[in-house]
Amino acid sequence: MMSAKYLGDKIAISLSLLCLIHCIAMPIFVVFVPASLAVILGNESVHMWMLIAVIPFSAIALYSGCKKHKRFNVTAIGIIGLTLMVLAVAAVEPLFGHEWEVVVTVIGAIAIAAAHFKNYRLCQGG
Numbered sequence: 001m002m003s004a005k006y007l008g009d010k011i012a013i014s015l016s017l018l019c020l021i022h023c024i025a026m027p028i029f030v031v032f033v034p035a036s037l038a039v040i041l042g043n044e045s046v047h048m049w050m051l052i053a054v055i056p057f058s059a060i061a062l063y064s065g066c067k068k069h070k071r072f073n074v075t076a077i078g079i080i081g082l083t084l085m086v087l088a089v090a091a092v093e094p095l096f097g098h099e100w101e102v103v104v105t106v107i108g109a110i111a112i113a114a115a116h117f118k119n120y121r122l123c124q125g126g
Contacts, residue, residue, distance in 0.1 A: 008061030009120040015054045016081070016113040047089045047105070058082055058112055065119035074118045081111030 062078040085108035093101035 008057050008064065009116045009123070012054065012057040012061050013113050013116040013120070015050065015057060016109045016116065018050070047101075051085060051089060054085065054112065055082060058116065061116060062119055065123050069119075069122040071118075071122055074115050074122065077111050078115035078119070081108045081113075081115060084108030084111065 058078055059082075062075045066072060066075040084104050088101045088104035088108060092104045
């Protein structure tokens with residue numbers, strides 16, 4: 001049976017990748033999906049809801065993994081990624097526009113996914 005911390009890493013990786021896909025695919029959706037669905041998916045509240053989902057899973061999984069493997073740099077990368085994603089929504093978009101929000105969010109999502117992947121591997125003994 002898979003323990004909660006391993007499941008947490010997998011969920012956090014999935015949510016980070018979902019966020020990454022959302023940011024990269026949004027321009028394609030705007031072109032190919034009917035306007036009403038594109039407006040719903042493009043709504044800025046989607047980013048807030050993704051953050052609400054990503055933050056607790058990431059925090060719990062990274063903390064649990066760090067307790068086991070003692071590699072604080074892995075947790076630091078995850079924290080940097082989470083910080084970038086929060087800053088993208090809270091500060092980058094209002095100050096620099098949507099394009100820079102996407103760039104910062106993508107970098108943050110990649111950092112979180114990489115941290116969780118490494119966390120998962122270290123907890124497996126790899």
